[in-house]
Amino acid sequence: MARIFVTGSADGLGLALGRRLLADGHDVVLHARNQRRADDTRAAAPGASQVVVGDLATIADMLDVATQAERAGPYDAIVHNAGIGYTAPRREETVDGLEKHFAVNVLAPYLLTCLVRRPERLIYLSSGMHQGGRATLDDPQWTSRRWSGSRAYSDTKLWDVVLAFAVARHWPGVLANAVDPGWISTRMGGTGAPGSLDQGTRTQAWLAVSDDPGAKVTGRYFYDMREEQPVAATTHAALQDGLLDYCAGLTGTRLPA
Numbered sequence: 001m002a003r004i005f006v007t008g009s010a011d012g013l014g015l016a017l018g019r020r021l022l023a024d025g026h027d028v029v030l031h032a033r034n035q036r037r038a039d040d041t042r043a044a045a046p047g048a049s050q051v052v053v054g055d056l057a058t059i060a061d062m063l064d065v066a067t068q069a070e071r072a073g074p075y076d077a078i079v080h081n082a083g084i085g086y087t088a089p090r091r092e093e094t095v096d097g098l099e100k101h102f103a104v105n106v107l108a109p110y111l112l113t114c115l116v117r118r119p120e121r122l123i124y125l126s127s128g129m130h131q132g133g134r135a136t137l138d139d140p141q142w143t144s145r146r147w148s149g150s151r152a153y154s155d156t157k158l159w160d161v162v163l164a165f166a167v168a169r170h171w172p173g174v175l176a177n178a179v180d181p182g183w184i185s186t187r188m189g190g191t192g193a194p195g196s197l198d199q200g201t202r203t204q205a206w207l208a209v210s211d212d213p214g215a216k217v218t219g220r221y222f223y224d225m226r227e228e229q230p231v232a233a234t235t236h237a238a239l240q241d242g243l244l245d246y247c248a249g250l251t252g253t254r255l256p257a
């Protein structure tokens with residue numbers, strides 16, 4: 001039995017992954033944005049050992065979530081799943097002055113990675129849409145570009161791959177990988193999406209708990225339990241360290257050596 005923490009698990013792929021891991025007999029800690037969503041999460045996944053609460057759009061709550069998650073740990077695996085999608089009609093700024101997709105999809109997994117005791121395995125949810133992302137730290141907060149929700153999302157999903165690969169390189173004792181779950185029917189994916197929750201969670205579950213040699217690798221990008229090649233720039237050490245430095249500058253917290 002493994003102990004696994006899944007962020008953004010009140011709904012969609014995170015909830016489905018939590019339920020799948022519980023059904024397989026694992027010990028699972030879930031996460032919801034507020035108390036109401038935590039109640040929903042407990043009702044939907046009554047076997048969860050705990051539900052950590054906090055809005056990952058604010059640095060204060062990211063820190064609080066890290067403290068709660070640390071208390072409920074340690075973990076064999078952490079799945080950084082929480083995310084917001086690609087349909088926002090305009091740029092939204094958080095209380096910290098950050099573009100919201102960047103805060104939730106990139107800075108939150110960065111900060112939780114820094115602050116929660118490192119598990120054996122880390123899984124970061126990316127997307128095939130990362131291929132449309134810009135591999136540059138020129139304007140990550142969208143202050144000088146004309147807004148596009150889908151491009152903002154794509155950028156953050158590219159950064160999720162970069163983050164996974166940066167952690168894999170800096171922490172050789174940890175298995176850190178990125179996953180494209182496929183286009184899956186969730187609130188984010190929409191009702192027209194072809195993939196099921198079963199398809200959309202099996203790669204994360206496999207990477208989190210399997211002893212299959214194929215799952216015990218690091219610094220890879222997966223789709224449907226197979227390694228695929230992400231955008232080449234994600235493997236560049238300078239881009240990886242640039243992202244780590246940028247996030248450290250925003251939060252005052254560096255990735256521990």
Ligand SMILES: NC(=O)c1ccc[n+]([C@@H]2O[C@H](COP(=O)([O-])OP(=O)(O)OC[C@H]3O[C@@H](n4cnc5c(N)ncnc54)[C@H](OP(=O)(O)O)[C@@H]3O)[C@@H](O)[C@H]2O)c1
Pocket residue numbers: 007008009010011012013014032033037054055056057080081082083084104125126127128180181182183184185186187188189190193
């Ligand atoms: N579905 C797809 O086709 C697809 C494809 C590629 C990648 N992905 C990735 O898979 C992950 C899960 O997506 P999904 O389809 O399951 O999306 P979803 O159905 O919209 O669920 C997202 C989850 O994240 C939570 N969340 C969002 N913002 C949050 C915040 N500020 N604080 C705390 N929790 C927050 C949501 O909580 P609430 O329910 O309370 O809002 C929800 O539990 C995302 O990282 C996404 O980028 C999905």
